[in-house]
Amino acid sequence: MDFSRVELAADEQAFLDEIRTFLDKHVTDEVRRRDRETGDNFDEGVHLAMGETGYLEREYRKPEDGGFSRVESRIWALERRRVHAPWVTWGTTILVSHSVEAYGSPELRAEVMPGVFSGHVRMCLGYTEPDGGSDIATSKTKAVRDGDDWVINGAKMFTTGAHNCRYVFLITNTDSNAERKHKRLTMFLVPLDTAGIEIRGLRTVDGDRTNIVYYNDVRISDKYRLGDVNGGWAVLRGPLDAEHGVVDAATDGLDDIAILQHQGMFMGTAVDKVAAIVGRPGNDGQSRIDDGAVADRLGRSVARIEMALSTPNMYGRVAIAQTMRDVAPELMDILGSASVLPTDADGAIDEGASEYLYRWAPLCGIYGGTLEVFRNMIAQYVLGLGRPVYAPVKS
Template sequence: MDFSRVQLSEDDQAFRDELRGFLRSIVTDEVIRRDRETGENFDEAVHLALGAQGYLGADFETEADGGFTAVRRRIWELEIGRAHAPWFHWPTTSMVAHCLRQFGSPQLQDEVLPQVLTGHIRLCLGYTEPEGGSDVATCKTRAVREADGSSWVINGSKMFTSNAQNAQYVFLITNTDPDAPKHQSLTMFLVPLDTPGIEIQPLRTVDGDRTNITYYSDVRVADRFRVGAVNGGWAVLREALNAEHGTVERGAEGLQKLATMTEHLLLLAEAVDHIAAVAGDEDSVRYRLGRAIARVEAAMSTTDMFGRVANAQTMRDVAPDLMDLLGTAASLPAGVEGAADDGGAEYIYRLAGPTGIYGGTLEVFRNMIAQHALGLGRPNYSPPARRPA
């Protein structure tokens, strides 16, 4: 494995500097402050500016189709994270748009994809249900085809439909054959969120982010919004889940983002740097900061599902230690007088919990690693057997 530093060409250095300057001009202190206060993880002006400048299209396309080179894609990922851009809505939109390109009808692609790349259309996920947990295949939201076959009627509800309030379509998993096995009963739709019968209710997470519960009451959707075959939704969904879980095939150049949630570790690394500047010089402080840095570096070097677990677990383990190093002032948020390191530790502490839930809980990922990477059996959740008296 080659750990040598990548030497940027003059053109790539110019690209980095241009991107860095552009992000500095649009991701202002006010944008960051507003994002922290609202928990939206989205700013329409920033999103549209990135689209107008061509960055969304370059990130979406492959290099062969005019997108970023491997080096520039890595620069993009790093710089947009370092700028604290509220952009988490874009990876979700991009993931769904790639599924639409692969499985959607040409008509639907022409209607949606061009405006996705300009930033005017955003997409969100309608997977999890109130009683479904992480097993999305247990879907109970029903889609019933009308007699003439031209449309469907959808009824049900979805939890954690993040950014539905800023999206135009929801990528919705439905059950179209309740009598079939669960992986053979699913059909995917790209449902316009302005369709009558859809209600979006906000939910606040422990870290202050906004997500949503969405209700679907006799929602009529034309068949042209179906993505993939009827009862063939699992094949469509599996592609999106692989991308969300970070289990897609990796390139040989070693420049891809190693795992999901690595952008959160950039925020953690910044917090460690800021705390090191104010936390004192005792041996115990240096030891704990050194341990935190070692954990961060190890997590940042871990790939795929393993990296997904390492990233979130590192945040959960390191964040409380950072709070403890700073004392009670660490509990004050950014912008409050007396906040240690301007609230960086407090923000990371709140962010650490949900980071282990987004896209599937750490327990789910550990089971995936056990079964698919280590070849172990399925977990047994039955009560332990009683010993004979």
């Protein structure tokens, strides 16, 4: 593994300088403070500015189609993380946009795609249901054909960003009698301002806002259907694989090697802050790191984090999320009682980093599916251990 510093060409350095100027101008302390308060992980002013400069379209497009070069794309991603730019809604919009281009009618593509690149059209994911858990193929939200329209009834949980989006990428059940659950699904791109849709906010333990969305006799045109009737699983597979992080990174080293790398880098920053604090000499000239127990616990945490960040594919997804759960309480315990104070609180010893990591870790273990689901996927599809059996054992 090559850990040498990448030397940027002159045009790449100019690009880095350009976007640092842009991000420092638009992603201000006020934007970050407002984001912590709302939990939206979205700021319309920042998003529209990215659209106006062309950054959204360039991120979306391939290099040969006018998009960022591979190096520019990596610089863009790392710099957005550096300034903690609100980004979740753009991430879901990219996923859905590829499906709109691949499966949408010409009329739908013309309605949606220009606004995606300007920043005015955002899209969210309508997958999980209140009683459905991680198995989204068991969708009970029904779509019934009525002439040239469809009528939708049901509810979706964890529709993050719905209150800031124009469309939802919605999985529905269009044939309850189908023998196989994956053959009863149809995907729609539903305008969220349609009559009968109600969006209710939910706050998670880490402070983020997500939503439960109710669909009550929601009538939409067939033009909003993506793909074939009862062929929704084929439409869903690409975005689902990307969200699950089961797509291999490119071999040029310019991709995140696993999904949740953003969260993993925050964990790395948190442990760096703890290391700096325990390494400071006290009034007696001694540092807390001089205590062998502190050094051992901190060293093990650093090693766990480095290992997790170096683990690829869906294995890395599991490793990062599990490491966050294990390391966060360890870091708080090393720092002591002041570590329970959140960001912006007087006396927060590490600017609230460990406390936030502790609250964020459980959520990272369920994004796109629980850790248990991914461990079962690894067991079944990689290790060949067969499907898990949850039925009670008969005596």
